[in-house]
Amino acid sequence: MTGERRNSFDVAVIGAGMAGMAAALFAAQRGLSCIQVGSGGGVLFASGLLDLLAVHPAAEGRQWQSPFAALAALAREQPDHPLARVDPASIRTAFETFVTALGEAGLAYAPLDERNRKVLTSIGTLKTTFGVPLSMVAGANALDALDAPNTPNTPPRCLLVDFRGLREFSARQIATTLADRWPGLCHGRIEFPGFEDVPELYAAHLARALETGETRDRTIALIRPMLGDAQLVGLPTVLGLGRCREVHAAFEAGLGVPVFEIPTMPTSVPGLRLLGALETVMSARGVRRRRLASVRALAFDANTGTATLDLDGVPGGERVSARAVVLATGRFSGRGLTADRGGVRESILGLPVHQPASREAWHQRDFLDPSGHAINRAGLRTDDAWRPLDMSGKPAWPRLFAVGSILADQDWMRSKCGSGLAIATAWAAMQQLADQLHGNTG
Ligand SMILES: Cc1cc2nc3c(=O)[nH]c(=O)nc-3n(C[C@H](O)[C@H](O)[C@H](O)COP(=O)(O)OP(=O)(O)OC[C@H]3O[C@@H](n4cnc5c(N)ncnc54)[C@H](O)[C@@H]3O)c2cc1C
Known part of the structure; x- marks a missing residue:
């Protein structure tokens, strides 16, 4: 009752x-x-x-x-x-x-299987975990190469991008820390569209801004010329708040390669x-x-x-x-x-x-x-x-x-x-x- x-x-x-x-x-x-x-x-x-x-x-x-x-x-x-x-x-x-239940509320997770996954952190370490948000899973898929039984096996070529003024995330630092294990990792930095005059950026503000189509398109357009031969792109967790699925899909479509997010520091966009x-x-x-x-x-x-x-x-x-x-x-x-x-x-x-x-x-x-x-x-x-x-x-x-x-x-x-x-x-x-x-x- x-x-x-x-x-x-x-x-x-x-x-x-x-x-x-x-x-x-x-x-x-x-x-x-x-x-x-x-x-x-x-x-x-x-x-x-x-x-x-x-x-x-x-x-x-x-x-x-x-x-x-x-x-x-x-x-x-x-x-x-x-x-x-x-x-x-x-x-x-x-x-x-x-x-x-999270998926029904718009926060999709990759299907759970029998194994733990490795995920890149914002300081360039690898974290072992089980449930991975869909927006982060392309990075985990790439890192599977590190655990592959037949060596040599290195993860695919990857471009990490950060934003000037976003202090909690440095693409260069991650690429440098992982250089030995992931030689195909390169990095680049862009100005976040509409925030060019703002000295200090916060991931949650960028995530909200990317829910508008125009900012999204301008950001994708800035990243595209940096792609080179990269087979995937890693970004800090800024791909939307409530509309993460839509923003993530737009980036993958716009860049033509898998895109993944790397969790940022608390108070975090993933937490929000x-x-x-x-x-x-x-x-x-x-x-x-x-x-x-x-x-x-x-x-x-x-x-x-x-x-x-x-x-x-x-x-x-x-x-x-x-x-x-x-x-x-x-x-x-x-x-x-x-x-x-x-x-x-x-x-x-x-x-x-x-x-x-x-x-x-x-x-x-x-x-x-x-x-x-x-x-x-x-x-x-x-x-x-x-x-x-x-x-x-x-x-x-x-x-x-x-x-x-x-x-x-x-x-x-x-x-x-x-x-x-x-x-x-x-x-x-x-x-x-x-x-x-x-x-x-x-
Ligand atoms: C920085 C950080 C990073 C983390 N990262 C991960 C991660 O990557 N992966 C992962 O799996 N887990 C992670 N965790 C752990 C996980 O998310 C949980 O915090 C942890 O499992 C503890 O959860 P809990 O609900 O038991 O306690 P808490 O999260 O401590 O929640 C306790 C709750 O009780 C409430 N409360 C206390 N007293 C009262 C009262 N008298 N009346 C009403 N409410 C009260 C508090 O307000 C709070 O809401 C992280 C935790 C932290 C702090």
């Missing part, structure tokens, strides 16, 4: 990072009425690349070509890791569902696109969003089986109730966890946080220690149904779930599994949550 009163919902999702977005999306797809509270801060920093699992064990920095082989190793060697607790078939379905697409999907599926609000207090009523959330940041305040709650509040940067001299605390309910025994054990002596810092594996422990535990080791409330980076026993930054952790645990928890609401479990 769905919520009938305006302020009463099946599910309340606290948090609007990748995990909260995925949880709200999956709830709506299951036909559950849903309210989501929180700002999309974390998503704005995203590169648009959806990592599943690129590195395992993190201490060895071993990179995997197949994220599913990496997941199998993780399940054997680190069974408490949240990603190891979700079956691979569900992870694949979760990713497919997530990128399909992702946030825009997720908001479109949520709104189309009826998710109520409180973007500027935060949950001040959360209480549970055992008699009615409902949770009550008191919101700040809404004029006059607001109180909503829900039959189930998903905690997707992140770690320290998301504010799901706070740290002080006494230790690490969960911010809303004061749930027990799995953490090192003392502050001295939070960090290794060497900041760059390959085994990482224990504090980055702190977080909530849950039962098999993704319900965070109270001091007695029992679920804190039968229909309170935790997803994403607030979970313990993982270091997503070092394992390169940020989106994977968010999407997979949101999917798995939503399955349990739906079962609970439909009375399929005890």
Whole structure:
């Protein structure tokens, strides 16, 4: 049964990072009425690349070509890791569902296959990831040559173009950094049409400007004479915001070669696109969003089986109730966890946080220690149904779930599994949550 009163919902999702977005999306797809509270801060920093699992064990920095082989190793060697607790078939379905929804909102991803891809970054390094936006995939295809079993095999000749005044992206720097591995990489710089007198450019402004046909045509006309024998062209992520697909297609048609984007620094155009697409999907599926609000207090009523959330940041305040709650509040940067001299605390309910025994054990002596810092594996422990535990080791409330980076026993930054952790645990928890609401479990 769905919520009938305006302020009463099946599910309340606290948090609007990748995990909260995925949880709200999956709830709506299951036909559950849903309210989501929180700002999309974390998503704005995203590169648009959806990592599943690129590195395992993190201490060895071993990179995997197949994220599913990496997941199998993780399940054997680190069974408490949240990603190891979700079956691979569900992870694949979760990713497919997530990128399909983004595609419906105009943010297309390349078809997902069994392998990780390599993508060029704006500092000339290669990033291993799983889900690649369509506008970036020609670069990943070119880089496949680096992993080809039969050497010698070099990527195709490629022209990288940047714009005078766009400080966050230097085509020359990328080409220089990669010269040994990608000898056919050359670079060029143009003035961005209409911004010739502007000393400092920002990718988001250029992306918006390229959504107008005239600026687009003038930009393509400036790049065309630089092509030479280049077989593809790389640009910073400026090919449109909401109309990325159309702008990207126009560049490929106008230049006559595949064109790819290289993610720029946060706050990034890919992050803005992702946030825009997720908001479109949520709104189309009826998710109520409180973007500027935060949950001040959360209480549970055992008699009615409902949770009550008191919101700040809404004029006059607001109180909503829900039959189930998903905690997707992140770690320290998301504010799901706070740290002080006494230790690490969960911010809303004061749930027990799995953490090192003392502050001295939070960090290794060497900041760059390959085994990482224990504090980055702190977080909530849950039962098999993704319900965070109270001091007695029992679920804190039968229909309170935790997803994403607030979970313990993982270091997503070092394992390169940020989106994977968010999407997979949101999917798995939503399955349990739906079962609970439909009375399929005890
Ligand atoms: C710079 C950067 C680059 C990244 N690049 C990649 C990448 O290339 N590929 C990839 O896969 N992943 C990447 N990630 C990681 C990924 O996108 C997610 O940030 C990460 O998985 C954590 O997501 P999360 O939703 O668990 O937490 P967060 O993103 O931290 O979100 C927590 C949310 O909870 C909200 N919140 C907290 N307390 C409250 C409260 N009381 N009431 C309401 N709301 C509250 C916050 O406002 C926020 O919306 C990157 C992250 C960062 C920061």
